[in-house]
Amino acid sequence: MIRINDIYMPLDLNDEALIKKAAKEIAVKPSEISELRLVKKSVDARKKSDVHFTVSVELNVKNEAAILKKNPPNKVCAVKNETYPIPRIQSRAHRPVTVGFGPAGMFAALRLAQNGLRPIVLERGSDVDTRTKAVAKFREHGILSERTNVQFGEGGAGTFSDGKLTTGIRDPRIKHIFTELVRLGAPEDILYTAKPHIGTDILRNVVKNLREEIISLGGEVIFEARLTKLIQKNGKLTGAVYEKDGKEYEILTDSLILAAGHSARDVFSYLQTNDISLERKIFAMGVRVEHLQADVNKSLYGDFCGHPSLPPAEYKYAVHLKNGKSLYSFCMCPGGSVIASASETNTVVTNGMSFHARNSTNANAALLVNVEPGDITGNDPLAGIALQQGIERAAFILGGSDYSAPITLVGDFLEKRSSVNIGRITPSYTPGVKPADISSLFPEYITETLRTGLPLLANKAGFFAEREAVLTAPETRSSSPVRIIRGSDLCSVSLKGLYPCGEGAGYAGGIVSAAVDGLKCAEAVTENG
Ligand SMILES: Cc1cc2nc3c(=O)[nH]c(=O)nc-3n(C[C@H](O)[C@H](O)[C@H](O)COP(=O)(O)OP(=O)(O)OC[C@H]3O[C@@H](n4cnc5c(N)ncnc54)[C@H](O)[C@@H]3O)c2cc1C
Numbered sequence: 140m141i142r143i144n145d146i147y148m149p150l151d152l153n154d155e156a157l158i159k160k161a162a163k164e165i166a167v168k169p170s171e172i173s174e175l176r177l178v179k180k181s182v183d184a185r186k187k188s189d190v191h192f193t194v195s196v197e198l199n200v201k202n203e204a205a206i207l208k209k210n211p212p213n214k215v216c217a218v219k220n221e222t223y224p225i226p227r228i229q230s231r232a233h234r235p236v237t238v239g240f241g242p243a244g245m246f247a248a249l250r251l252a253q254n255g256l257r258p259i260v261l262e263r264g265s266d267v268d269t270r271t272k273a274v275a276k277f278r279e280h281g282i283l284s285e286r287t288n289v290q291f292g293e294g295g296a297g298t299f300s301d302g303k304l305t306t307g308i309r310d311p312r313i314k315h316i317f318t319e320l321v322r323l324g325a326p327e328d329i330l331y332t333a334k335p336h337i338g339t340d341i342l343r344n345v346v347k348n349l350r351e352e353i354i355s356l357g358g359e360v361i362f363e364a365r366l367t368k369l370i371q372k373n374g375k376l377t378g379a380v381y382e383k384d385g386k387e388y389e390i391l392t393d394s395l396i397l398a399a400g401h402s403a404r405d406v407f408s409y410l411q412t413n414d415i416s417l418e419r420k421i422f423a424m425g426v427r428v429e430h431l432q433a434d435v436n437k438s439l440y441g442d443f444c445g446h447p448s449l450p451p452a453e454y455k456y457a458v459h460l461k462n463g464k465s466l467y468s469f470c471m472c473p474g475g476s477v478i479a480s481a482s483e484t485n486t487v488v489t490n491g492m493s494f495h496a497r498n499s500t501n502a503n504a505a506l507l508v509n510v511e512p513g514d515i516t517g518n519d520p521l522a523g524i525a526l527q528q529g530i531e532r533a534a535f536i537l538g539g540s541d542y543s544a545p546i547t548l549v550g551d552f553l554e555k556r557s558s559v560n561i562g563r564i565t566p567s568y569t570p571g572v573k574p575a576d577i578s579s580l581f582p583e584y585i586t587e588t589l590r591t592g593l594p595l596l597a598n599k600a601g602f603f604a605e606r607e608a609v610l611t612a613p614e615t616r617s618s619s620p621v622r623i624i625r626g627s628d629l630c631s632v633s634l635k636g637l638y639p640c641g642e643g644a645g646y647a648g649g650i651v652s653a654a655v656d657g658l659k660c661a662e663a664v665t666e667n668g
Pocket residue numbers: 238239240241242243244245261262263264289290291292293294295296297298299300301302303304305364365366367398399400401402403406470478480490491492640641642643647648649650651653
């Protein structure tokens with residue numbers, strides 16, 4: 140089997156046209172090709188006069204060796220069969236424990252279960268169905284459950300998300316993760332689209348299927364079970380304590396994968412008090428910006444806007460300023476909504492979400508500014524969390540103390556005044572929004588970077604010049620401000636048998652990289668014994 144990369148295809152792509160084009164690329168007849176499959180498809184909208192697809196295909200054809208010889212290897216290459224070996228371990232003195240059932244914990248537990256190690260999963264939030272009801276209650280009535288919410292519960296922080304699977308990392312495990320996701324119910328097109336996404340509606344079922352598989356392999360998943368204590372002897376983990384329904388339970392274990400996410404602030408405090416080494420790391424904060432999706436489509440697709448083959452347009456931009464700060468778009472959700480993402484009472488936190496169809500009126504994205512460890516005074520490793528928390532509490536008050544989010548229109552923000560009305564873009568955040576001056580929420584370097592950077596973004600994409608675009612604040616939980624330091628064996632440098640994992644531990648940023656880190660930690664638990 141061979142692969143042909145980067146074939147130019149017009150927007151009315153179909154199977155017949157694809158075979159003809161592939162045949163032409165390698166100078167054979169279409170009839171000589173068999174088993175052609177699409178392995179990559181991206182929209183190329185760099186030239187507004189020529190928006191098209193770029194695709195890569197894998198196929199069987201006669202005389203493959205000769206074709207490979209004739210073509211440059213970056214254009215045509217042999218397909219490598221990559222497999223991800225799964226060892227079966229017979230028995231262990233204790234079952235491993237995974238804490239957290241987000242992407243990192245789910246893939247760690249799945250892998251441990253497939254290896255035959257029958258993991259015990261502790262998840263402080265509820266199963267996805269109960270959780271969905273709790274999230275709806277918060278979004279509709281402003282009644283927050285601290286136990287289960289957009290950050291906590293089955294599927295982790297990404298369950299009520301766009302389910303974007305783009306990542307900046309390269310790792311051979313990624314292909315395996317995508318294949319597993321499809322096997323568990325994700326749409327097949329994630330295997331070939333350049334910017335794959337699942338959507339919150341489909342993701343919820345995938346998460347359930349993944350849980351069922353762990354259980355069918357002998358694992359156990361305990362919801363509403365919060366890790367409260369680690370037990371250790373001579374620098375080695377010997378057990379863990381969790382709280383469920385007001386009672387405490389102890390589990391004996393020598394391996395615990397801690398994949399508790401970046402919102403488990405009680406966990407970070409517990410680790411700090413118990414001398415587990417932590418350090419500050421770079422993170423980011425800012426706002427969610429909302430435009431009309433139709434304006435984004437027009438700006439990015441030009442005359443091709445409205446073509447039935449084109450998905451709602453996505454964007455990713457960054458500007459780097461003289462003050463050493465960058466303003467960048469992050470986690471863009473085409474046809475989505477801004478979602479209330481608080482996990483603590485009397486706080487406001489924003490993020491973005493879409494259904495698979497991405498067919499809502501607005502487009503939203505985080506606009507973030509990098510926060511370096513040196514931006515915050517003192518030495519406390521948890522200072523970044525304190526900063527996030529202060530902003531989230533101030534936003535709750537600015538929003539009217541009823542979980543409404545404060546918003547400012549771009550024009551007002553640039554002119555340093557409070558908004559009093561909403562313009563042509565209706566904010567999608569529920570339970571409600573309050574026009575205000577959000578600039579007062581942030582340290583000056585964030586507000587100033589937003590103010591200087593927004594006009595620069597407008598130079599790159601016209602829709603950023605929209606003065607009635609909505610800025611909803613604050614976006615504080617895009618990444619973890621803390622790292623739990625681990626060694627080359629992936630154990631905490633302070634406690635053997637404790638495996639800090641995923642985004643909260645500081646080793647991932649996003650669904651895919653968290654899942655990759657989950658697999659790495661499961662491999663380490665399997666190998667380290
Ligand atoms: C609304 C929203 C939209 C997002 N959209 C995207 C997107 O489209 N694409 C993308 O790549 N990323 C997205 N992200 C980010 C992504 O969700 C995270 O990067 C990812 O979930 C991190 O995975 P994780 O497993 O490390 O941690 P998490 O997903 O945070 O999971 C941690 C889990 O640990 C549990 N937990 C915490 N403390 C304890 C305890 N003491 N005991 C037991 N359990 C505990 C939590 O309840 C939680 O379920 C989004 C995030 C949010 C909030």
